[in-house]
Amino acid sequence: MKPERITMSDVTKQMLLQPVAGMYVDEKEVARRSAISLNVIAIVFALLVVGIGGYFYSLKRSPLFLIGVPLETLCFLGVVLLNQKRQFFRAVLVMLITNVAFIGYWSTVLGEGISLEMLLAFMTVMTFYLISSFVLYKKNKALLYGVIGCLAMVVYIISNAYLRFVTPLEFSKSTTTIMRWSTSIALLIIILAILASYAAQINGLLAESRRLQMASERKTAYLSEVFHEVRTPLNVVYSIAQLFLLKKDKLSILEEEDSAEEYQLPHGGEMADQLYSSTALTRNIINHVLEIAKIESGKFIEVNKEDFSLFGLVNSTIAAHSYLAAPKGIKIELEIDDALKQAIHSDKMIITKIFNNLLSNGIKYTTNNTVIKVVLKKADAWWTLEITNTGKIDPMIAKAAFERFVAKSENESSSGLGLAITKHMVELLGGEISIVPQPDPELTTMFVKIPYEAGEKPVVQLNKVADGKNIFWKSKVSMFEDDAMGAGWVMRFLKKWGIDAKLYKDANVDSAIASIIADNPNLVITDLNMPGLSGEMLLKRMREHSALKSIPVLIVSASEAFSENEAVAIGANGFLKKPIDFGELCLALAKYLPYRALM
Numbered sequence: 001m002k003p004e005r006i007t008m009s010d011v012t013k014q015m016l017l018q019p020v021a022g023m024y025v026d027e028k029e030v031a032r033r034s035a036i037s038l039n040v041i042a043i044v045f046a047l048l049v050v051g052i053g054g055y056f057y058s059l060k061r062s063p064l065f066l067i068g069v070p071l072e073t074l075c076f077l078g079v080v081l082l083n084q085k086r087q088f089f090r091a092v093l094v095m096l097i098t099n100v101a102f103i104g105y106w107s108t109v110l111g112e113g114i115s116l117e118m119l120l121a122f123m124t125v126m127t128f129y130l131i132s133s134f135v136l137y138k139k140n141k142a143l144l145y146g147v148i149g150c151l152a153m154v155v156y157i158i159s160n161a162y163l164r165f166v167t168p169l170e171f172s173k174s175t176t177t178i179m180r181w182s183t184s185i186a187l188l189i190i191i192l193a194i195l196a197s198y199a200a201q202i203n204g205l206l207a208e209s210r211r212l213q214m215a216s217e218r219k220t221a222y223l224s225e226v227f228h229e230v231r232t233p234l235n236v237v238y239s240i241a242q243l244f245l246l247k248k249d250k251l252s253i254l255e256e257e258d259s260a261e262e263y264q265l266p267h268g269g270e271m272a273d274q275l276y277s278s279t280a281l282t283r284n285i286i287n288h289v290l291e292i293a294k295i296e297s298g299k300f301i302e303v304n305k306e307d308f309s310l311f312g313l314v315n316s317t318i319a320a321h322s323y324l325a326a327p328k329g330i331k332i333e334l335e336i337d338d339a340l341k342q343a344i345h346s347d348k349m350i351i352t353k354i355f356n357n358l359l360s361n362g363i364k365y366t367t368n369n370t371v372i373k374v375v376l377k378k379a380d381a382w383w384t385l386e387i388t389n390t391g392k393i394d395p396m397i398a399k400a401a402f403e404r405f406v407a408k409s410e411n412e413s414s415s416g417l418g419l420a421i422t423k424h425m426v427e428l429l430g431g432e433i434s435i436v437p438q439p440d441p442e443l444t445t446m447f448v449k450i451p452y453e454a455g456e457k458p459v460v461q462l463n464k465v466a467d468g469k470n471i472f473w474k475s476k477v478s479m480f481e482d483d484a485m486g487a488g489w490v491m492r493f494l495k496k497w498g499i500d501a502k503l504y505k506d507a508n509v510d511s512a513i514a515s516i517i518a519d520n521p522n523l524v525i526t527d528l529n530m531p532g533l534s535g536e537m538l539l540k541r542m543r544e545h546s547a548l549k550s551i552p553v554l555i556v557s558a559s560e561a562f563s564e565n566e567a568v569a570i571g572a573n574g575f576l577k578k579p580i581d582f583g584e585l586c587l588a589l590a591k592y593l594p595y596r597a598l599m
Contacts, residue, residue: 034088035088038095039079040197041194042079042095046073048190055182059179064169068105082094097149100149103119104156107160110168113175113176114180122187122190125195231577231579234282235489239492239582244275245276303347307455308343310343314374317355328363328368331371332359334376336377340383343455346453349565354425357421357422358387358422361446362446365444366389370390373388374386374387385446385448386448391442393435419433429451431451433448469496471498472499474594475498475522475594476499476520476523477523478519480504480507480535482506486578486580490580490585493585512526517548523553523554524554525553528556528557543571552592555567557575573592
């Protein structure tokens, strides 16, 4: 028998996101509790119907009691039977129909023997209690019909009470008084019992919600600590993988005599691709898991709008991604309306994340030696983004592409979380995202539309940053990092880009300030937490120093407790999460360093 195929999404969900499930209220458990409450109420109702109905029959021997009492009792017992068969929704439906139908029946039969006010109060409470269950079972149509049926019965009861379409049974004055008091007391007890049950359920759900929130916070703290420890060694591996990817044509790690074919091992260039893909996937899984946890806890991102150049942001982002797309022979073309070359007012960080996610996704799935087309347009009160790349997507997968744990293809290694996170960010800005069908089935287009707000500040337009060596020729950078191995690879890239970079591994605040004064760099890169040196303290001292306060500072950290918003709040110009993606580093440097422009 062929073993069941386990995808990367399955592994991710089971190993990393299983704790996230604790953040959701267990709907099956809620349904079970609701069924138990409904069973208790149904049994109590059945006993009351038999007891009070039998007593009323002794007062007035009418066949109407012999018809109504057994029939209503059987209906209530049927509710219990349906719940035992786990047909919860049908049980609620039968309970609602039974109450509505027999309220109308007994109000007609008893007439003055039952209080109209208590009857309507009971019907209101019971109907609300039962219809709320329809929401639990997500039966909107049944909810609508239930409300209409209840309102219709209320109209009938009130109308019949005054107009007497149907003549009730005749009782003596004393019998009427006894019946009225009996039914009023019974209805009052039932109403109080229902309200108490409802209040108990609400308190239970609130207590469960608080427990789950505490569990969620502990889970997030645990994941943050674990992933912080993982990020540091991963930073080294990811740096090496990116360097190998750029030089894969020159690699000859495995030659034919190494028996690569015999063991189906990759050769040099293929090995570089696999190493980069695996480490990039690991990095993305870590980031996506933590971002999903933040979304669930309501602490993901706050919208902070500002004026900025969308044109400059897109150009810089494309330049950084072009650097990583080059090894696959992929080119990125941009088409943008003139109206969007002016400043817009929105959240720059969120839009950068959206664009980065979609462009990275496009590069990942695009066929080698093809073109990714990026189109930005102004459309009335919206601005739109279209990213089109080659690479067929299954229509069934496309429908659920923005749900969690959905990968573009079963053959792809993916956490299945990236587009779900992107969708959340788009919705934070009041926008929409979708996959647009194309005439050519081999093309895939991601379509985003976001509300347009014009900015007021003038725009300084940036050209694309050139790929390859010396793009930041003669720029100077001072770097403070205690992870010598990871920092060494960052330094290698900085020097490849033509930067005069200096690394300080064992510094305190005073020596760091002295080094910066001596170096007079264009930019400072500092880790957040180092033995003997705090990145936050270094930043504070720089901002207090007249000669250093204008130098841009990028903070890097593996800590999940620290975010870009917090970095900006303490005076940093940017923030990079470990393991460092050199495309993102290139993008961050392009904002503050002079660079070579393409002709």
